Amino acid sequence: MTSKMFFRIPCSAVRLVTFKPSLRAPAHRAMATVKGIPTDDEQATGIERRTLQALKKGQDPFSILKPKEYAGTKEDPHIVPCIGTKRLVGCLCEEENTAIVWFWLHEGNAQRCPSCGSHYKLAHHELPH
């Protein structure tokens, strides 16, 4: 007994097999040669790229990193970056304090907090262009 088998191919399957070559992904994609997810160094552009390059040199042009900690003594005053000649500084004299002591810090010698006596010194900081 012989039997013939017929397969009916649905129209949607035909379309999947015979799609136009122009709809395929281009062979020269940048991701084709690179495996994995690109890093920030590879894909960052503009100001983000300049910031990443500055961070590699140890610079922090936009103060995005946690500030360095200083003892606040006369020998190791708190360094306050400033683009002008004076800056308003808030001193949280003790860790548990809920009130901040505000005072103006001027360029020149280190100044002391009027409440706790910590030393603060202004340092010029140039913003990137």
Ligand SMILES: [Zn+2]
């Ligand atoms: Zn203080």
